[in-house]
Amino acid sequence: MMALIATIVTISSLFVAFSEGITAQQQENVFVTHSGAVVKTTGDILDPLYTASTVEFDPMEYLRDFNYGRVSQLSDGTTLREFTIIANDDEIMEVSTGIFYNVWTFNGTVPGPTIRATEGDLLRINFINNGSKEHTIHFHGIHPAEMDGVFEPVGGNGGQFVYEFTAGPVGVHPYHCHVMPLEEHIVHGLYGVFIVDPKEERPPADEMVMVLNGFDTDFDTENNFYAANTIPFYYQHHPIQINTDELIRIYVVNMVEFDPINNFHLHGNLYKYYPTGTDLVPSFYTDMITLSQTERGIMEFEYEYPGKYLFHAHKVEFSEKGWTGIFMVNDNEEEKESDEYGT
Amino acid sequence: MELDNKSSKVKLIASGLIPFAFLIILMAYIFGPGSDLLDLGVPLPEITVEKVDFLDSEIQVTVRNTGPISVEVAMADINDRIQPAAVEPDKYLNRYETALVRIPFEWNEAEPYRIGITIEDGTRFEKEIKAAAPAVKPSIELAWFFAIIGTYVGIIPVMIGLLWLPFIKRISKQKYHFFLALTVGLLLFLGIDSVEEALEVSKENLADVFNGGLLAATVTVLSFLGLYYASEKLLKTTKSSRLTKPVAIALMISIGIGLHNFGEGLAIGAAVGMGSIAFSTFLIIGFALHNTTEGIAIAAPMSREKKVIGKLAIMGMIAGSPAIFGAWVGGFSYSPFSSVIFLSIGAGAIFQVIIIILNMIRVDCNNNLSTASVVSGISVGMVVMYLTGILI
Numbered sequence: 001m002m003a004l005i006a007t008i009v010t011i012s013s014l015f016v017a018f019s020e021g022i023t024a025q026q027q028e029n030v031f032v033t034h035s036g037a038v039v040k041t042t043g044d045i046l047d048p049l050y051t052a053s054t055v056e057f058d059p060m061e062y063l064r065d066f067n068y069g070r071v072s073q074l075s076d077g078t079t080l081r082e083f084t085i086i087a088n089d090d091e092i093m094e095v096s097t098g099i100f101y102n103v104w105t106f107n108g109t110v111p112g113p114t115i116r117a118t119e120g121d122l123l124r125i126n127f128i129n130n131g132s133k134e135h136t137i138h139f140h141g142i143h144p145a146e147m148d149g150v151f152e153p154v155g156g157n158g159g160q161f162v163y164e165f166t167a168g169p170v171g172v173h174p175y176h177c178h179v180m181p182l183e184e185h186i187v188h189g190l191y192g193v194f195i196v197d198p199k200e201e202r203p204p205a206d207e208m209v210m211v212l213n214g215f216d217t218d219f220d221t222e223n224n225f226y227a228a229n230t231i232p233f234y235y236q237h238h239p240i241q242i243n244t245d246e247l248i249r250i251y252v253v254n255m256v257e258f259d260p261i262n263n264f265h266l267h268g269n270l271y272k273y274y275p276t277g278t279d280l281v282p283s284f285y286t287d288m289i290t291l292s293q294t295e296r297g298i299m300e301f302e303y304e305y306p307g308k309y310l311f312h313a314h315k316v317e318f319s320e321k322g323w324t325g326i327f328m329v330n331d332n333e334e335e336k337e338s339d340e341y342g343t
Numbered sequence: 344m345e346l347d348n349k350s351s352k353v354k355l356i357a358s359g360l361i362p363f364a365f366l367i368i369l370m371a372y373i374f375g376p377g378s379d380l381l382d383l384g385v386p387l388p389e390i391t392v393e394k395v396d397f398l399d400s401e402i403q404v405t406v407r408n409t410g411p412i413s414v415e416v417a418m419a420d421i422n423d424r425i426q427p428a429a430v431e432p433d434k435y436l437n438r439y440e441t442a443l444v445r446i447p448f449e450w451n452e453a454e455p456y457r458i459g460i461t462i463e464d465g466t467r468f469e470k471e472i473k474a475a476a477p478a479v480k481p482s483i484e485l486a487w488f489f490a491i492i493g494t495y496v497g498i499i500p501v502m503i504g505l506l507w508l509p510f511i512k513r514i515s516k517q518k519y520h521f522f523l524a525l526t527v528g529l530l531l532f533l534g535i536d537s538v539e540e541a542l543e544v545s546k547e548n549l550a551d552v553f554n555g556g557l558l559a560a561t562v563t564v565l566s567f568l569g570l571y572y573a574s575e576k577l578l579k580t581t582k583s584s585r586l587t588k589p590v591a592i593a594l595m596i597s598i599g600i601g602l603h604n605f606g607e608g609l610a611i612g613a614a615v616g617m618g619s620i621a622f623s624t625f626l627i628i629g630f631a632l633h634n635t636t637e638g639i640a641i642a643a644p645m646s647r648e649k650k651v652i653g654k655l656a657i658m659g660m661i662a663g664s665p666a667i668f669g670a671w672v673g674g675f676s677y678s679p680f681s682s683v684i685f686l687s688i689g690a691g692a693i694f695q696v697i698i699i700i701l702n703m704i705r706v707d708c709n710n711n712l713s714t715a716s717v718v719s720g721i722s723v724g725m726v727v728m729y730l731t732g733i734l735i
Contacts, residue, residue, distance in 0.1 A: 029429070031427055031429070033427055033447045035449070037400065037447050039427075039429060039445070039447050041429030041430075041431055041445065042431055042432065043429055043430050043431030043432050043433050043434070043442070043443075044416075044429065044430050044431075044433050044434040045427070045428075045429055045430075046416065046417065046418055046419055046427065046428045046429065046430055046434065046444075047427035047428070048418065048425060048427075049425065049426075049427050050427060051427070095465070096417075096418065097417070097418075098415060098417035098418065098434070098463055099417045099418060099461060099463060099464075099465050100463055100464060100465070101464075101465050215465070217461070217464070217465020217466070217467075218461075218465055218466045218467050224461065224465060224467060232425070233425075317423070317424070320424035320425060321420075321423075321424065321425050322425065
């Protein structure tokens with residue numbers, strides 16, 4: 001009988017030890033859901049959607065950051081633009097609040113720097129590979145075969161290569177590493193945007209770059225996160241401030257892998273769309289474009305009414321995994337401070 | 344002399360402890376700070392979603408760190424769509440620690456959901472719920488409901504089974520042996536059934552780290568040994584107490600069956616608790632039919648006794664009523680870990696009872712277990728159980 005009792009005591013103590021013993025803490029945190037429900041918790045909040053937070057990479061800074069290079073004139077009057085791009089593949093970056101992923105980078109960020117030149121400029125890109133693997137830069141555009149960044153892999157740990165070609169054609173193009181396995185090198189973050197302006201400048205506008213990208217953080221060939229400019233939901237809790245009656249121009253490039261398509265839907269407005277930006281006359285007037293891998297273009301629009309407008313993938317799965325943001329349209333006369341979404 | 348005694352005691356203790364000391368030094372050398380002997384590869388984090396509860400406008404997920412290193416819960420999703428959530432008490436989970444992830448969500452009843460939890464390195468762990476059902480809230484009504492179900496499943500069928508007693512009383516010794524052996528067959532089936540169930544629960548719901556199969560084996564063996572020891576003691580005391588040997592055996596059988604029925608109650612309570620109502624109806628009917636045979640198992644050894652009605656009723660209660668307690672535990676505080684343990688205890692108890700009955704037959708027929716009545720009895724018992732099991 002003793003053994004029976006002993007067994008029962010042991011079992012019941014195990015049962016107690018492994019049941020959920022959750023002790024309450026003192027301070028309370030609060031977050032608000034999309035439907036307005038206020039949730040109180042004594043624990044931690046996991047909310048990449050509405051709770052404003054910052055991570056190492058700043059999408060707001062990247063948004064309007066254009067690099068024109070070190071400019072000089074050649075004897076024949078051609079403008080020479082020199083850039084230095086350094087590849088790395090050992091950085092661990094916080095790609096979403098609390099989630100750390102090994103990104104491979106051009107100049108330390110995903111996407112790499114936005115390179116901008118005028119059609120006909122001579123580009124000289126000094127490429128240094130500080131990674132442990134071979135990398136290259138493959139520019140979309142027109143250039144000699146040996147400048148294509150495919151058959152000239154640059155060795156790691158300081159390998160160098162100089163890409164030199166004339167900027168063209170006019171438009172918005174991606175650049176990315178083209179070392180095999182290609183998908184691996186792209187999805188880890190080795191890509192960026194290359195803009196070629198027409199010799200006669202486009203009308204002045206509030207210009208932005210949006211790279212539509214994603215991260216497969218668990219390596220199952222499906223993206224866990226999507227975003228415009230890397231950080232999921234960033235422009236949702238940090239709305240992009242723009243003004244009414246001001247021309248907005250977005251250079252949009254789709255770098256999402258694994259999923260065959262991506263798209264871009266704008267709320268409360270339509271935009272003129274220039275596929276690949278190669279033409280100066282818009283092809284579409286729409287609020288929805290569909291983009292395949294590395295498909296890109298230029299969007300132009302103006303807001304008539306002030307307020308809060310969403311923009312997001314209408315492939316809603318992507319928007320619910322981060323590819324969504326807000327334009328906070330301020331009245332042009334009196335620029336007002338805007339509320340943050342969800343508060 | 345005394346001094347000698349003392350020094351020999353010290354020597355004894357020392358000789359017992361010295362190997363331990365060396366073992367500690369060995370462990371310190373292998374695992375201690377600065378040792379990179381076992382620095383083999385990258386330890387992979389792992390968490391297990393143990394439980395998902397659907398409350399008012401909220402889904403609550405219990406996660407446990409079942410990996411070799413501590414983890415940080417970073418994100419929650421439902422159907423692979425990111426959701427804001429809270430994690431209590433906090434997002435840092437040491438080994439084996441649990442946390443409650445609260446996800447505000449307007450869920451729809453009876454729809455399937457996949458709950459995903461992502462940790463700090465971006466790995467996502469998923470648990471699929473086949474049909475959302477409101478979480479069971481402990482209430483008097485529900486406790487009463489479980490008590491009634493437990494009565495139907497446990498007590499009443501066992502009592503019905505006991506009604507075969509007058510029949511068994513009137514039959515010849517050989518036929519009596521047949522019925523005892525039949526009991527063995529029934530119990531053997533139940534024992535294997537319990538083990539299978541324990542292995543199934545551990546495979547489906549228990550994290551690998553708990554080593555469910557070996558947990559079941561260990562607990563089964565411990566339960567068997569514990570009850571074996573206890574029953575030997577009990578049988579020895581029959582000489583000096585009012586209990587006769589057959590009554591003591593019947594009592595052991597009813598305790599064993601009671602432990603088994605606790606496991607059955609657990610299964611029913613858990614099925615109701617997890618919202619699989621159709622499944623639990625099946626369980627209830629199946630167990631009720633099954634359990635009438637358990638009444639025979641208790642009645643058979645008692646059939647050569649007199650004035651047994653009162654004792655039988657008590658044993659029926661011992662065997663049947665644990666189903667009620669099982670349903671309470673399973674319905675109100677289900678955990679796969681405790682399920683495996685209870686099922687294994689039941690299995691061990693049943694195997695122990697089998698040994699006792701076989702022993703009883705053996706003594707009764709002069710060390711011969713290979714009689715036609717014994718062999719056919721066990722076979723028929725197994726077949727009957729199998730058939731009542733699949734007929735539902």
